[in-house]
Amino acid sequence: MSMFFAAFRAEIAKLLTTRTWWILAIILFLYIGAVSGGIGALFGFFTTSEGSGMGDEAPPTEFLAPMLYGSVSTFGYVFPVLLGALAVTTEYRHQLLTPTFLATPKRGIVLGAKSLALFLFGLFYGLIGVIASVGLGAGALALFDLDTQLGDSDTWAMIGRGVLALALWAIIGVGLGALIPNQVAAIVVILAFTQFVEPTLRAVVMFADWAASLGRFLPGAASDALVGAPSLFNAGMAAGGPDPLEWWQGGLLLGTLALVLTVLGYFVSWKRDVT
Amino acid sequence: MPTGVPIEFAGITKRFGQVAAVNDLSFTVEPGRVTGFLGPNGAGKTTTLRMLLGLVAPSAGSATIGGVRYKDLPSPLGSVGSALEAASFHPGRTAHDHLAVYAKAARIDPKRVHVVLDTVGLSEHGKRRVGGYSLGMRQRLGLAFALLGDPGVLVLDEPINGLDPEGIKWIRGFLRQLANEGRTVLISSHLLSEVQQSVDEVVIIARGELVHRGPLSSLEIEGAxxxxxxxxxxxxxxxxxxxxxxxxxxxxxxxxxxxxxxxxxxxxxxxxxxxxxxxxxxxxxxxxxxxxxxxxxxxxx
Missing domain, CATH: 3.30.70.100 (Alpha-Beta Plaits)
Structure with a gap:
């Protein structure tokens, strides 16, 4: 146990002593802030501008506010994944597994300690993302005198689940990094999947019910289900389509994905010879 | 003062597919002496050392430190210090932070970071990112990592490579001092001339097999x-x-x-x-x- 705690402290120190973590955190804040504040302001403008004919098409505020706050998961999950994957692939890229395994020869302990450290950093990223999505989203709504829903405890429970989602995504990143130790390849795969493949699939599956029921199990969809906020993807979904997963189902799916990827990564690359 | 224990290789073998990089190698490295582990490039020196340190799994045989496998040592960095390659650093991390990270992992007193930086002559550069270090400075930082736990056994892969003449003179005296303190010192090199002034014993391998073992002077008799x-x-x-x-x-x-x-x-x-x-x-x-x-x-x- 003391070996695990020592390895965990070292993993935290590794993250804090390079620049990656705060650069990604700043980009996360700016990105989520722009999305949440921007969309909030856009819909706020349509809703309040009379005679434009657009007012009827804007989503109602009890739908709009959680959608803005939930953007931390819908758009922000790529950042903890990247941090987690970088934390692993950096060890390969700079041949740091040698000193790491010399200091802690029990490799499973190192991977477990890294996952826990990334989980905590994921929580931190979740907080940063929430400050951006709620701060700027609610600010935009308030600007147009719309209800921010912040008096509702359900909203706050949803925000908490958004933080948890990002923490789980950080562990998924660790597993992906161990599965794809080549840093450039890992970054390309993550960006391609999260920014193109998954959004495309989620848009396409909306056209058929059988596909939509499968599409609920896409990781990004599971993440949105965990958060429980209406996302931009199911905003356009026809009524009567399959219900999204329950929040705990989404969380379980993400947690299982994190575990499976990390265990696979352990066998694919982590326990191999370090030459 | 930590005392050295013997390093023992017993029939250690590593096969990569059909090729045996190291074949049935057995020898002992005694404390209180500097032992040179010699052989041409590709002879299997680095693979042998990596098997000793638990980084590469042997196909057969075993390597132990004082009778214990590296993975089973209760305090690995406190028992064995090793420097394997000059490039094992994150370029964006300072030398001080690099050592502090592994001191944490190995539960070593953080004060040791300053001590070893001072020992290898890097204390003025400790707050600089390693990306800006010269090859010689990286070698010294690698040595500082090896010394972090004040170990009784030191395993250094090509420690003289890349050092300037002043650094070579310094490391020769330093290795001598470590052996005189009773520690076990094993250094590898592909050039005998590079280490012949520092070593007491030689272990020579070629194509993964042991070809000679004995005191340095034994080479003169066995020569052409x-x-x-x-x-x-x-x-x-x-x-x-x-x-x-x-x-x-x-x-x-x-x-x-x-x-x-x-x-x-x-x-x-x-x-x-x-x-x-x-x-x-x-x-x-x-x-x-x-x-x-x-x-x-x-x-x-």
């Missing part, structure tokens, strides 16, 4: 057969005299090379034939020649 160089203002007469005495010889630029005879015998032949001798001495058979003879053709590149 001695030859005598002799020359005369009248070479023809000297060669005729040597031929008459049925000695084997060949003509070289520096004189005539006589094999199988002592200088005294060659001098006697010349004296009896009345030939004037202008030079007569034993050809110096360097340790490097013995080393090259042992590791075979196409050796040290």
């Amino acid at each position: 057969a001695t030859r005598v160089i002799v020359d005369s203002p009248n070479r023809e007469a000297l060669m005729a005299a040597l031929a008459a005495a049925s000695a084997t010889f060949e003509v070289a630029r520096a004189g005539i090379l006589v094999s199988g005879l002592e200088p005294g015998q060659v001098g006697h032949i010349a004296f009896m034939a009345g030939v004037e001798v202008s030079s007569l001495h034993r050809q110096k058979s360097g340790l490097e020649d013995s080393f090259l003879a042992l590791v075979g053709e196409g050796g040290s590149l």
Whole structure:
């Protein structure tokens, strides 16, 4: 146990002593802030501008506010994944597994300690993302005198689940990094999947019910289900389509994905010879 | 003061597919001495050391430190310090932080970070990112990492590579001091000349197999057969005299090379034939020649 705690402290120190973590955190804040504040302001403008004919098409505020706050998961999950994957692939890229395994020869302990450290950093990223999505989203709504829903405890429970989602995504990143130790390849795969493949699939599956029921199990969809906020993807979904997963189902799916990827990564690359 | 324990390799073997990089290697490294682990590039030195440190899994056999496998040591960095390659650093991390990270992982007092940076002469550069370090500074940082836990056993892979002359002089004295304190010191090199001033014992491998083991002086005896160089203002007469005495010889630029005879015998032949001798001495058979003879053709590149 003391070996695990020592390895965990070292993993935290590794993250804090390079620049990656705060650069990604700043980009996360700016990105989520722009999305949440921007969309909030856009819909706020349509809703309040009379005679434009657009007012009827804007989503109602009890739908709009959680959608803005939930953007931390819908758009922000790529950042903890990247941090987690970088934390692993950096060890390969700079041949740091040698000193790491010399200091802690029990490799499973190192991977477990890294996952826990990334989980905590994921929580931190979740907080940063929430400050951006709620701060700027609610600010935009308030600007147009719309209800921010912040008096509702359900909203706050949803925000908490958004933080948890990002923490789980950080562990998924660790597993992906161990599965794809080549840093450039890992970054390309993550960006391609999260920014193109998954959004495309989620848009396409909306056209058929059988596909939509499968599409609920896409990781990004599971993440949105965990958060429980209406996302931009199911905003356009026809009524009567399959219900999204329950929040705990989404969380379980993400947690299982994190575990499976990390265990696979352990066998694919982590326990191999370090030459 | 930590005392050294023996390192023991017992029939250690590593096969990559069909190729045996290290084949049934057995030897012991004793404390209180500096042992040179020598062989040409590709002989299997680094693979052997990585198997000792639990980084590469052996195909057969075992390697232990004081009878314990590296993975089972209760305090790995406190028992064995090792420096394997100059590039094992994150370029964006400072030298101080680099050492502090692994001190945390190995539960070593953080004060040791300053001590070892000072020992290797990097304390003024400790707050700089390693990306800006020269090769020599990286070597010193690697050594600082090895010393972090004040270990009784030191394993250093090519520690002299990349050091400037001043650094080479310093590390030679330093390794000597560590051995005199009773520690076990194992250093690898592909050049005997690089370490022959520092080592007491040599272990020589070639193509993954042990070819020689013993004190450094044992190389002089095992070396190529001695030859005598002799020359005369009248070479023809000297060669005729040597031929008459049925000695084997060949003509070289520096004189005539006589094999199988002592200088005294060659001098006697010349004296009896009345030939004037202008030079007569034993050809110096360097340790490097013995080393090259042992590791075979196409050796040290």
